[in-house]
Amino acid sequence: MATATDQLVGFGLVTFSLVLFVYYTLWIIVLPFIDSDHGIHQYFLPREYAVIIPVAAGLLLLLFIGVFIMFVMWKSGKHAKKSD
Amino acid sequence: MTKLGQWLCGLALLGSAWAALALAPPGLQPPAPLRQALLPLPVYLLVAFGCYSLATVGYRVATFNDCEEAAAELQEHIRAARADLRRRGLRLEPQ
Numbered sequence: 001m002a003t004a005t006d007q008l009v010g011f012g013l014v015t016f017s018l019v020l021f022v023y024y025t026l027w028i029i030v031l032p033f034i035d036s037d038h039g040i041h042q043y044f045l046p047r048e049y050a051v052i053i054p055v056a057a058g059l060l061l062l063l064f065i066g067v068f069i070m071f072v073m074w075k076s077g078k079h080a081k082k083s084d
Numbered sequence: 085m086t087k088l089g090q091w092l093c094g095l096a097l098l099g100s101a102w103a104a105l106a107l108a109p110p111g112l113q114p115p116a117p118l119r120q121a122l123l124p125l126p127v128y129l130l131v132a133f134g135c136y137s138l139a140t141v142g143y144r145v146a147t148f149n150d151c152e153e154a155a156a157e158l159q160e161h162i163r164a165a166r167a168d169l170r171r172r173g174l175r176l177e178p179q
Contacts, residue, residue, distance in 0.1 A: 002148040010146025017138040024135075028128045032120035051124050054131050 024050070102126065 002010070027050050034040060085093075105114060106123055113119055170176055 002146055002150055006148060006150075007146045010142045010144070010148075013142025013145070014139045017135040017142065021132060021135040024128065024131055028124050029121050032117040047120070047124075051127050054127050058130075 099126075 027044050027047075031041065031044060031047075102122070102125060105119075108114075114122065166176055166179070
């Protein structure tokens with residue numbers, strides 16, 4: 001059995017990704033087929049954001065990964081210099 | 085054909101189908117709501133795949149089979165081995 005924190009974090013991730021998936025599916029696929037005077041549209045941003053937000057998030061992710069790799073390589077280079 | 089080749093062929097097929105529908109001239113376009121749902125489809129599939137990956141990682145973290153007794157026993161073995169080696173003269177770094 002995983003520890004209680006592990007279970008909490010794990011199932012939290014599952015719930016979060018489920019909610020995100022349902023919301024995004026509604027936004028992209030279901031909403032175009034619903035009349036524009038229905039109340040559900042007030043819970044969703046304008047459609048352009050459905051593309052802008054994931055693309056921006058993806059770019060941010062790539063940025064963080066790049067910075068992390070840079071940091072790790074710099075650290076390992078510094079250690080090699082110290083041992084000389 | 086390699087797995088990579090198969091995946092690339094599948095992607096090329098789906099990609100060209102999507103491009104054909106998305107870049108169709110105004111006369112041959114699918115009806116407006118369908119086209120509105122179709123255009124962001126590549127981004128949607130990427131986000132859906134990301135959600136699936138996140139859910140899989142979370143589920144595996146939550147159902148991981150910890151063996152705490154085995155871990156404690158292993159630490160005990162390590163401690164005993166280090167003491168024994170140090171007694172026989174091997175210089176070990178402090179852990």
